[in-house]
Amino acid sequence: MDSSSWPARGAGHQEAARLAGEQAALHRVATLVAKAAAPEDIFAAVAEELAQLSRASIAVVLRYETDDAATVLGCWNSAGAPARVGTRLTVSGEGIAVAVLRTGQPMRAARFAGPPGSVAEYLRSIGMRAGIGSPVVVDGRLWGVVITATTRPERLRLEDEHRITAFAELAGTAIASAQARVELREIAEEQAALRRVAMLVAGSAAPGTVFAAVAGEVGRVLPEADFAMVARYDADGGIEVVGGWSRAGGHRLLGRRSELGGRNVSTAVFETGQAARVDYLADGGDAVSTAAREIGMRSSAGAPINVEGRLWGVMIATSVRENALPSGTEQRLAAFTELIATTIANAEARQELRRVAQEQAALRRVATLVAQGASSPAVFHAVVEETGLLLPADATVLMRYDADGFVTRVGKWSRPGIDLPSGERSPLGGRNVTTLVFEAGQAARLDNYGDDAGDAAVWVAAGLCSSVGVPISVEGRLWGVVVALSMSAQPLPADADARLAGFTELVATTIANADAQAELTASRARIVATADETRRRIERDLHDGAQQRLVTLGLQLRSVQAEMPPGLGKLRANLDRVAAGLTSALDELREYARGIHPAILTQGGLEAALRALARRSPVPVTLDVRTRERLPERLEVTAYYVISEALANAAKHAGASAVHVGIEQTGDVIRLSIRDDGSGGADPLRGSGLVGLKDRVAAVGGTLSVQSRPGEGTTLLAQLPVSPARLSSRGAVMLARLVIKGSASEVPGGPLGARTRLARTVPGPRMAG
Amino acid sequence: MRCLLVDDNAAFLETARSLLVRDGLTVTGTASSSAEAMRQAGELQPDIALVDIGLGPENGFDLARDLAARGIAVIMTSTRAGDDYADLITESQAAGFLAKAELSAAAILRLLGLPPG
Numbered sequence: 001m002d003s004s005s006w007p008a009r010g011a012g013h014q015e016a017a018r019l020a021g022e023q024a025a026l027h028r029v030a031t032l033v034a035k036a037a038a039p040e041d042i043f044a045a046v047a048e049e050l051a052q053l054s055r056a057s058i059a060v061v062l063r064y065e066t067d068d069a070a071t072v073l074g075c076w077n078s079a080g081a082p083a084r085v086g087t088r089l090t091v092s093g094e095g096i097a098v099a100v101l102r103t104g105q106p107m108r109a110a111r112f113a114g115p116p117g118s119v120a121e122y123l124r125s126i127g128m129r130a131g132i133g134s135p136v137v138v139d140g141r142l143w144g145v146v147i148t149a150t151t152r153p154e155r156l157r158l159e160d161e162h163r164i165t166a167f168a169e170l171a172g173t174a175i176a177s178a179q180a181r182v183e184l185r186e187i188a189e190e191q192a193a194l195r196r197v198a199m200l201v202a203g204s205a206a207p208g209t210v211f212a213a214v215a216g217e218v219g220r221v222l223p224e225a226d227f228a229m230v231a232r233y234d235a236d237g238g239i240e241v242v243g244g245w246s247r248a249g250g251h252r253l254l255g256r257r258s259e260l261g262g263r264n265v266s267t268a269v270f271e272t273g274q275a276a277r278v279d280y281l282a283d284g285g286d287a288v289s290t291a292a293r294e295i296g297m298r299s300s301a302g303a304p305i306n307v308e309g310r311l312w313g314v315m316i317a318t319s320v321r322e323n324a325l326p327s328g329t330e331q332r333l334a335a336f337t338e339l340i341a342t343t344i345a346n347a348e349a350r351q352e353l354r355r356v357a358q359e360q361a362a363l364r365r366v367a368t369l370v371a372q373g374a375s376s377p378a379v380f381h382a383v384v385e386e387t388g389l390l391l392p393a394d395a396t397v398l399m400r401y402d403a404d405g406f407v408t409r410v411g412k413w414s415r416p417g418i419d420l421p422s423g424e425r426s427p428l429g430g431r432n433v434t435t436l437v438f439e440a441g442q443a444a445r446l447d448n449y450g451d452d453a454g455d456a457a458v459w460v461a462a463g464l465c466s467s468v469g470v471p472i473s474v475e476g477r478l479w480g481v482v483v484a485l486s487m488s489a490q491p492l493p494a495d496a497d498a499r500l501a502g503f504t505e506l507v508a509t510t511i512a513n514a515d516a517q518a519e520l521t522a523s524r525a526r527i528v529a530t531a532d533e534t535r536r537r538i539e540r541d542l543h544d545g546a547q548q549r550l551v552t553l554g555l556q557l558r559s560v561q562a563e564m565p566p567g568l569g570k571l572r573a574n575l576d577r578v579a580a581g582l583t584s585a586l587d588e589l590r591e592y593a594r595g596i597h598p599a600i601l602t603q604g605g606l607e608a609a610l611r612a613l614a615r616r617s618p619v620p621v622t623l624d625v626r627t628r629e630r631l632p633e634r635l636e637v638t639a640y641y642v643i644s645e646a647l648a649n650a651a652k653h654a655g656a657s658a659v660h661v662g663i664e665q666t667g668d669v670i671r672l673s674i675r676d677d678g679s680g681g682a683d684p685l686r687g688s689g690l691v692g693l694k695d696r697v698a699a700v701g702g703t704l705s706v707q708s709r710p711g712e713g714t715t716l717l718a719q720l721p722v723s724p725a726r727l728s729s730r731g732a733v734m735l736a737r738l739v740i741k742g743s744a745s746e747v748p749g750g751p752l753g754a755r756t757r758l759a760r761t762v763p764g765p766r767m768a769g
Numbered sequence: 770m771r772c773l774l775v776d777d778n779a780a781f782l783e784t785a786r787s788l789l790v791r792d793g794l795t796v797t798g799t800a801s802s803s804a805e806a807m808r809q810a811g812e813l814q815p816d817i818a819l820v821d822i823g824l825g826p827e828n829g830f831d832l833a834r835d836l837a838a839r840g841i842a843v844i845m846t847s848t849r850a851g852d853d854y855a856d857l858i859t860e861s862q863a864a865g866f867l868a869k870a871e872l873s874a875a876a877i878l879r880l881l882g883l884p885p886g
Contacts, residue, residue: 543823543848543849544778547848547849548778548780548781548848549780551781551848551869551870552778552780552781552784554870555781555784555785555788555869555870555872556784558788558873559784559787559788559791562791562792563791583870586870590848590849590850593849594849594850594853598853599823599849599853600849600853600854600857603822603823603828603854603857604853604854604856604857608853608854608856608857609853611855611856612852612853612854612855615852615855616852
């Protein structure tokens with residue numbers, strides 16, 4: 001205060017008293033400031049002291065906000081109910097608040113006019129006719145304004161301006177120090193809150209836990225908030241609360257869903273991607289404001305939650321009291337939204353990792369089967385089961401497109417409790433995924449079915465809601481399809497077709513392998529059969545041709561000899577020599593012929609042929625034949641050659657004194673064993689005879705093994721499947737394990753199915769036991 | 770002794786017949802198939818039959834059983850070695866086996882346990 005403003009001496013007691021009163025008032029307020037009283041108490045005191053001293057009708061302390069609004073921080077109204085602390089008013093129109101904001105200087109005004117909700121309008125509405133305002137400066141910047149106004153303009157005097165300036169300065173000081181303290185406290189609180197949430201996030205707490213914790217902390221750092229929520233934007237234009245808090249408690253916010261649209265924070269944030277706030281004005285006439293007020297909403301602030309570049313959801317704080325949320329609330333939410341975004345990104349990343357790991361493990365399991373040469377049915381079953389569990393689906397089927405417009409189901413899986421319609425073959429047609437994939441040659445997906453579902457109608461009746469089909473292409477042509485089905489309202493994941501892709505490739509590989517394998521096996525079998533047929537033919541030709549002629553020749557020679565007149569000793573001797581030569585030739589030819597093909601095998605069967613072998617063997621042979629019936633010809637031939645070669649080895653190399661030959665049938669497998677007590681040490685790769693046997697045995701789909709430890713004799717074991725092109729025993733074991741473990745039902749016959757017994761070409765006598 | 774010769778090889782049949790006849794055996798007939806053999810057996814009522822094991826596509830042992838059932842003594846014969854067929858010969862109720870190369874009346878009589886001549 002400068003001395004030029006002092007009134008002239010002798011203004012009178014009244015003036016002195018008034019000045020004293022002013023000093024006292026200032027002193028009271030200053031004391032509050034010095035005692036670090038709460039700012040609201042200081043503002044209230046400033047307003048009251050000022051109003052009374054000025055004999056004004058109203059005094060109000062306003063803080064300017066960043067958005068052309070001002071918040072009431074202290075108010076005293078002699079005429080009636082003062083404005084509530086926290087009330088937000090706009091700074092617009094004509095009036096003191098506008099003028100001070102614009103000039104930064106003390107201002108007077110004799111007129112208040114402004115839009116509803118403005119300071120000017122408020123003052124006018126309570127009858128103010130004139131007023132003074134003084135800026136409150138904090139840390140060098142315009143912080144707010146202290147206004148006194150009166151219904152009777154004549155009451156305003158010059159010294160009122162000085163007085164109000166003095167109080168404004170005091171207020172400024174108080175605010176500066178209080179603000180510093182509050183700011184410090186707020187910062188500390190906010191940091192503590194953020195730290196608590198950050199620890200949850202770092203501890204990999206479940207997202208729901210983090211959301212609830214954040215909502216609670218927001219409520220703690222925003223005393224003005226009554227509700228705090230973390231909400232997620234859904235794909236269908238809706239929003240769902242995933243974490244909520246209410247000051248009053250007892251509100252169930254979690255899980256609430258609503259549609260976007262209208263004048264509210266969630267919609268504003270969604271549309272702009274920026275922080276937003278909405279105030280439902282106390283007297284706003286629009287429908288939204290009215291409705292909001294009816295349910296008690298006063299203002300809301302929201303900050304977007306961005307996860308890895310996309311808008312995931314929104315963090316909202318809402319106030320239902322008369323006090324709006326302070327300006328800058330939405331910015332304070334930003335720090336929390338970053339923690340939420342990190343949590344979500346972490347959780348999603350972990351989930352994704354887990355899913356990828358599961359998918360890789362499943363693919364690996366199936367790939368292992370394929371690499372081990374498991375049968376196609378075994379691989380099909382593994383694929384439908386693994387993909388069904390992985391997606392997850394309610395059921396999975398693997399279908400093969402047949403040449404006649406039908407599909408055959410070659411693999412199926414379903415969750416326990418879900419029964420699949422029976423029926424292996426069905427026609428293509430209608431609006432279903434199997435048909436769509438067939439027509440387009442690409443993956444297809446249906447999430448709703450109609451009356452035109454074709455053969456899927458039976459599935460629809462059983463509850464089918466959505467399905468995804470991925471084609472299986474083998475060597476460039478469409479072979480079949482894997483279809484995953486969902487019976488529940490929950491649709492299959494959006495990327496289901498991508499997830500199935502890896503499995504369809506394994507199926508294609510298996511089929512290609514199996515085809516190649518079958519081709520190879522058939523080719524080998526053909527080669528062996530052709531060779532055997534050739535040998536039979538050669539033997540027969542020899543028999544019918546050269547052998548018969550030689551025999552006849554020999555008999556004719558004998559006739560000649562018999563008709564010789566006696567006495568021709570030399571001639572007789574020569575003829576004897578010729579006869580002997582002929583006999584030798586016959587014997588040799590007979591041996592060769594038998595080596596090419598033993599006729600007894602064709603005419604008498606395996607057991608008779610083996611007995612002949614045993615009789616001829618230099619090493620004693622024990623025969624233990626336990627099969628009851630004649631075997632298919634190709635197996636008898638194979639068994640004969642295996643045993644014949646083994647006997648030859650035993651005699652030639654092993655130095656054995658005895659050989660035991662056993663034949664028995666267990667189920668569908670013929671087991672041969674040739675055991676000798678020789679020196680052992682046979683190297684299965686060394687003797688060419690054994691290598692040839694391996695090929696012959698493999699050609700009929702069997703296995704050959706040699707056990708030959710030095711000093712322990714040699715045992716040759718062969719297993720021959722009776723049905724052609726059956727699973728190898730290892731494949732059968734694997735399939736058995738899968739069947740026992742999983743929920744598979746029958747294994748379809750498919751192309752490997754029906755057994756055929758080769759017809760025998762030469763009927764033979766029944767063998768006794 | 771009246772003998773029936775059964776073989777699908779015509780040259781052998783002819784040679785065998787002239788050899789046996791020269792040896793003093795009566796050859797009542799020759800046949801090249803089971804059907805023909807059974808017919809001849811019915812008509813001619815031989816005492817002995819010489820049956821080729823490999824009777825073309827047919828099984829000589831089946832014929833042997835049928836002939837033996839009529840009381841005819843059957844001797845199996847073959848170009849191939851007889852010891853391969855030992856079991857079959859026994860089961861077929863044939864009297865025995867004679868290699869074609871060793872065919873003679875004496876051998877036949879010896880096999881049947883009959884005195885020579």
